[in-house]
Amino acid sequence: MSRVPHGGRYATRIPADIDREDRILANLTARQVAILGGAGAVLWAAFMATRHLIPPLVFLACSVPFASIAVAFALVRREGQSLDRLLLAAVRQRFAPRRYVPRDVGGMPHRLGTSGGHPPAPFALPVTGIHPDGLVELGGHGCAAVIACGTVSFALATVGEQEALVAGFARCLHGLSSRIQILMRAERMDLMPMAVRVFEAAPGLPDAELEEAAREHARFLADLADRSELLWRQVLVVVRDDSADPNDADSTPALRQAEQVAAALTAAGFEARVLDGLAVSTVLAAACDPNNPTPCSLRDPYEVVRSR
Structure with a gap:
């Protein structure tokens, strides 16, 4: 600990790993x-x-x-x-169970109960409900909201851009009034839906060479899907509020905090949006079924891929 020359304050070094x-x-x-x-x-x-x-x-x-x-x-x-x-x-x-079933299953099938290995166990998902606006009910543990974020290339940015990114992210963290969790997930990607869509759209192109190029690209995507196991990364920010009551319409600080975090991240240069109920359900379903690849298909043929 050392004395700061101006103001008589004390300064001390804080380790970066606060969980050490x-x-x-x-x-x-x-x-x-x-x-x-x-x-x-x-x-x-x-x-x-x-x-x-x-x-x-x-x-x-x-x-x-x-x-x-x-x-x-x-x-x-x-x-x-x-x-x-x-x-x-x-x-x-x-020694943990290998298979999980929903809690509301009436009875255990006889074939599963007598099969070798660990019998199925009830899956204790803490989520008790999802509102259409994206508010996730956690039972007696309050509520949560989920933000989908994009990524930026920090290494390719200039020194001034790096300082701006760090300052913007610092402002986002300083404005927090509740706990957040930053989660990075990796999922398998299925390119076959995109390859089929490109192949089917090829005859509608105005030029024969463009049509052949589209077919060649579709064959390349199909071959890539057969030869490699592709992964895509998803960045999520979960905002928690332990004291929120989901039955009270005016008691949703988790959503308001999530909107503020998304706005701060957007101002800092990140793509961020608060997920609605359908998007949150899709994310939870994908997390509970990691063996099911996510189909990669553009909604708009002119859409630019930024985060995959």
Whole structure:
């Protein structure tokens, strides 16, 4: 901490990773200290119990694998997660149900109940309702609104444009009065609907060479869909309001906050719009069924593709 020369204020550095765990001993977190301390206690207890039966060198050689595993669990990280958390997540995933069914299903089909593997489990979707204006009811957890955002190329912008983007995004964050979540999703894309549409529209072109070029482009799209698994990215901003009552028409600050966030992002140079009820339902359905590719088809033949 240092003193600022003007005004007598104090300034301190704040880490960029605000979720970073506190270090309590030798630059180790409480979780790491607990893992290493517990492993050390187990080894010491085993040594004290077997010191009259096993030579110390033999015990030391036998304890090296156990100590190495404990050190790896405590210190090694992969993709930002420690090995103990990854192991716990793998165990949960292994014993979790593989299939989910809606809660309102009357009875479990006999064939599904007797089939091998994990039986289906009720899917606990926190969404209890979606209004036509896009307001999502979360039961006793308030309401939420969803914003679809585009992307910009920050690396190709000039220094002045980069500063303007950062300043505009900072103004958007400073104007928040509720929690938000920025979600980036990757979905599989199906090019076949677009290829079929281009192929069918080719005979209507005024020139034979244009018609042949359109057919060639349709064949290229079909071949690309067969050879590769294409992905497209979707950026969503979810605005939450935990205290909102969805039955009160005047108590929808989530939608008002979402409109303000969308306006601020648009002013900063991003494409942003608040999704209505049908669009929110489509997003949730796609998230619940990731194995179903999203068909890629332009509504307008003159529409310019910006975000895919």
